[in-house]
Amino acid sequence: MSAREAMLARIRAKVAKGPEDVRRATVDQRIAQHPRNLIPERGIGDEAHRLAVFTEMMEAVGGSVEILDHMEDVPQAVAEYLRNSNLPAHVRRGADPVLAKLPWHRGGALEVAEGRAEDSDRASVTRAFAGVAESGTIIQVSGADNPTTLNFLPEVHIVVLEASAIFASYEEAWTKLRAAFGEGVMPRTVNMISGPSRTGDIEQTIVRPAHGPKNMHVIVTR
Secondary structure (H helix, E strand, O other): OOHHHHHHHHHHHHOOOOOHHHHHHHHHHHHHHOOOOOOOHHHOOOHHHHHHHHHHHHHHOOOEEEEEOOHHHHHHHHHHHHHHOOOOOEEEEOOOHHHHOOOHHHHOOOEEEEOOOOOOOOEEEEEOOEEEOOOOEEEEEOOOOOOOHHHHOOOEEEEEEEHHHEEOOHHHHHHHHHHHHOOOOOOOOEEEEOOOOOEOOOOOOOEOOOOOOOEEEEEEEO
């Protein structure tokens, strides 16, 4: 017996016995119902409360949050963040229609490229599908609008997130995802990202980055 066969045998031994059709029906029923797990109270509240909790949790893991009253102010905010971080005035974004319509000329000398991240890119701008207050997490879905490479390749990841898209829990965010893509349909990749890339594997000392951006800056628009 191979190691794989031995592992599967142990799993089968723990599975409840019964007719195959009954077990399959039980699984199908659970999937169809989308039962929710326990929801932490931390993120539950109005939009202002969810934003405050999201900010606290994101900053606790090394990210930064900036709040704007108008989406049109994003280009200036991006340019200022890069300048204050001593980074080139160049970012790459995907084909997201909301980002595409922004007045990027207001960023002054800011250069904006479109497409997947390249090795030379120092910073990227993406638009989050949703945010989760309970853990300060952003949820990104893959596609031409926001290529996954933009989440992980550049050293700085700038995320644009609407305050109305910040939910108290993961369950609410998944409900939005199912509504957007359709029941039983998912994008190729769903990334849940909480802060910049980091690791504490060596002597429990936090080191940034590990396998992704060194810095994450979330621009929340109200």
